Amino acid sequence: MSGGTPGKVGLVFVSHSSQIAAGLVELARQMAPTAALEPAGGTDDGRIGTSFDLVSAAIAAADSGSGVVVLCDLGSAILTTETALDFLDDELRARVRLVDAPLVEGGVAASVAAEAGDALDAVVAAAESARGDRGEGGGGSAEPAAADADLPSSAGAGASGYSRTVTLVNADGLHARPAAELAKLAATFAHRVTVNGADAKSLLGIMSLGLTKGAEVEIATDDVAGSDEVDALAELAASGFGEH
């Protein structure tokens, strides 16, 4: 039963399609080069469906002892996974979590958390944080920051909110890892904060903005009570995320 990456939570992606599961590993791998990411897609003989044996094997392969988070696509993938969990020995089952979250967004968010060495509960929370993201902030054509165009690189207050505009200084802009750091910080906030209109808690929403070095980024909240949170994100972005 020993597999996975020592000290890191492992992930299993269960899909009816082997290509979806393998593709998600490929996608998440960009942000999680060392975490154990195991695909369990399709049936044993490569058809569309899910496989008890493949899911069971993937869980074993992902488990380093730090726990395993499993994400599924359609209903019967969940049934197959639940059945596989029933057949695990008690010790392993106690550290395997089946999470109800969007497969792609939840899988990527969980992979980033697992890569960072987060504990099982935190990786589960990262996956669950993707639940409400769809339809919000996913578009790159988020509202332009025109309303605050007269407030360059400075703090400003809208009618009832608060915003700051900063310039990205790190070489790769808001690519995967900085976006993950930003989303992770935003996940601790009590107020809704947006990055160029996208929900700051949405990792994929931020990434899909495609912001590169030199881009102007407006970090905003509709609630002045969230001003400190906007400042915290602005400072993180202005610091270059530790990159240069």
Add this chain to the structure above:
Amino acid sequence: MGLDITWAVDWVRRSADQMAENRVELIRLDREIGDGDHGENMDRGFQAVGAKLDDLPAGSTPGDVLKLVATTLISTVGGAAGPLYGTAYLKASGAVGGATSLDGAAVAGLLAAARDGIVSRGKAELGDKTMVDAWTPAVEAAAAAASAGADAAEVFAAAATAAEAGAVATEPLVARKGRASYLGERSAGHRDPGAESSALLLRAGADAAADGAGA
């Protein structure tokens, strides 16, 4: 007359025959409101079980056969039917334990455990247009027959008849679980393939019991 290992093996063989014979029909039903693989999956699963029957060790019980069906279906049926039927047969196996012969009450208990397994796995309720709509009437009919003193074969026959009626009764329902639920109102007017396969499997068990009892 109790139902023994000979009956259990015969039930599996008849089930495999039923799934092969109705493969195309189950595919057709599933194509109307699902993904169209139910007949293929069930046929593959039961052919795989059938191939393993010869390897059953001497002294096996009906419960051993049910467990073999469970583990094989779980491993070989790629759709939701694998875990659902697998859990059903597993719980049924647990309910009969190591008994070598099943009376009417034991059959009623076997069926109730199987139904409870499907419900706990799939979270479906009566009226959701799923296999539960075949199983729950079957369990109720079996319990009524058993408490009226019917023998094992009669209990199984009552269950099969109720399951067949339950499967037909899924036709006007709007699906609330499974792939068909994505269709919403459009799922009405079609029989649920899982309820249909459930009725076929229970009829196979009833026929095996009737022939065994008459022998």
